[in-house]
Amino acid sequence: MQQTITNDKNTAAPYSRTNPFHAKVLKNVKLNGAGSIKETIHIEFSLEGSGLSYVPGDALGIIPANDxxxxxxxxxxxxxxxxxxxxxxxxxxxxxxxxxxxxxxxxxxxxxxxxxxxxxxxxxxxxxxxxxxxxxxxxxxxxxxxxxxxxxxxxxxxxxxxxxxxSMLRKMTPRLYSIASSISAHPGEVHLTIGAVRYTAHGRLRKGVCSVLIAERIQAGDTLPVFIQPNKHFHLPESVDSDIIMVGPGTGIAPFRSFIEERAVTKATGRTWLFFGDQHAASDFLYQSEIEQYQKDGVITKLETAWSRDTDQKVYVQHKILENSKEVFNWLENGGYFYICGDKDRMAKDVHNTLIEVIAKEGSMSQEEAEAYLNDLKKQGRYQRDVY
CATH class of the missing domain: 1.20.990.10 (NADPH-cytochrome p450 Reductase; Chain A, domain 3)
Incomplete structure (x- = not known):
């Protein structure tokens, strides 16, 4: 039974981290094609009856169960x-x-x-x-x-x-995932893009608590305890006229799917440029048909993809940014916003350094001046990162 905490006035308190909503799973599908070594899950939950809402850029917290x-x-x-x-x-x-x-x-x-x-x-x-x-x-x-x-x-x-x-153990901590849907495009629903974590260490197979629960043990019709975690530092520009550049390889695509859906609904006039990458074009192009349709419809202005295992030389998103350095800098000079989502340790660092390189090269600046330019973008809220 789902119970809601009530206060003195006998009105239901909103669902939260300490009082999660038991959301029903509507859909749970694997996004990767045959031959991929990755297992990326697209999962959809119903928020019907929860009163919960969110904006693109927010995260969904899930309180998982152990294997x-x-x-x-x-x-x-x-x-x-x-x-x-x-x-x-x-x-x-x-x-x-x-x-x-x-x-x-x-x-x-x-x-x-x-x-x-x-x-x-x-x-x-x-x-x-x-x-x-x-x-x-x-x-x-x-x-x-x-x-x-x-x-x-x-x-x-x-x-x-x-x-x-x-008595020695700590309470289970919620796992946070960038929301991959716009509530305007999917009323009463929330979608996520989750990569299943599995690896062998110290002679045993290890599994991500929440990602493998979703990959192996959760099906449509099941429920999971969830809550919305707002993210004030990662959101669309207030103006629908602003240009946006989004860099989200792998599961980093999640919030950008929500950005794109939102901009389709609001009929944004600003240009939209997506950089996406993964291992193989044939099996790892997440949301390919949706993205290609949005490109046809003009919601996505430009699309650059990088497939690291399809050529002898590994090609990553930062290489594609460098190839388009002149235009990337023009978009920034034109008031554009730059977003990064995904792996903090390698990808985000590489993209950050590449961006400084692009600014220095195209703006005829020194390294220090390029770093100051990027810091200025950050202060203006025009350089935002959602990294993990």
Whole structure:
């Protein structure tokens, strides 16, 4: 049963991070074609009856559940009775331990704090050694890419109760995803574009908590707890006349799908330029038919694509920006807005540096002057990034 918190005036409080709306899944489809090594999911939720709304650029928070197989392995390793009740918070609320580990606690992330508390529940010398001040580097390395199951397998035998263990864990944190739809184009709905995270580390297959839940265990008709997370630093220009340049390879396309849909509805007169990239044109061109239709209809003025694995030389979005440097600079000089969405560590950094290069080259500026120009764009809200 979906319950809504009510206040004194007996009116329903809005849904939020602490009171999420259980949204019904309308559609869950894989976007990649045959032969792709990627698994990108397009998922649509109904917001009917929630009173929730959003603007392009906002994010949707999902409160996920842990992988039942991981929970079962943990229970087996510790020999806990799944029905055993444990306290989950300071209010003294209880849940059976298997349910607490599935829905309430974060079990895929380790921290120094967890290992320090766990050290009190075992005589394992390896763990005590790992926690010595001089081994801080090794401790950090151990925590990276490992989870609670690794810890209980590596440092037993354990003498703590199930309650002792869950008391060390932090509450499940919501996962935030850039919204991939415009509510004007899809009233009462919200769409997301999610890449399933799977990798092997320390001899075991690891899965992204929320992305693999959606890729493997959620179907149309199921519900998930969600809330809207506004993003004041990433939004369309106020004027529909402004030009926009959007750089969003891979799942970075998500907010730009919402931007494009919104501009189609508002009949924006400003020009729209999309830079999209991924591995293979044949299998990884996300939303290809939609994008091509928007281009035909003139909603997208220019489209540049970069396919990194289709040629001997890897081609990325930043290479395409450089190829179009004169025109990119002209759009900026003309009051255009520049947006980046996607991978923070590599792509966003490379695009940022390429943009400085473009400004320096086309504006006949020094590196410092080009950086100052970009900083000025940022201050004006004309250089916006949504990176993760």
């Amino acid at each position: 039942p197989e991981l929970v079962a392995s943990l229970m087996k390793e510790m020999n806990w009775n799944p029905e055993l009740e444990v306290e989950i918070n300071k209010q003294g609320e209880t849940l059976p331990v298997s349910e607490a580990l599935t829905t309430y606690f974060e079990i895929t992330l380790l921290s120094k704090k967890i290992l320090q508390q766990a050290a009190e529940l075992t005589d394992n010398e390896e763990l005590q050694k790992l926690l010595l001040v001089e081994n801080a580097g090794q401790l950090k390395e151990y925590c990276s890419g490992r989870d609670l199951l690794d810890m209980v397998q590596d440092f037993g035998p354990w003498k703590g109760s199930a309650q002792d263990f869950v």
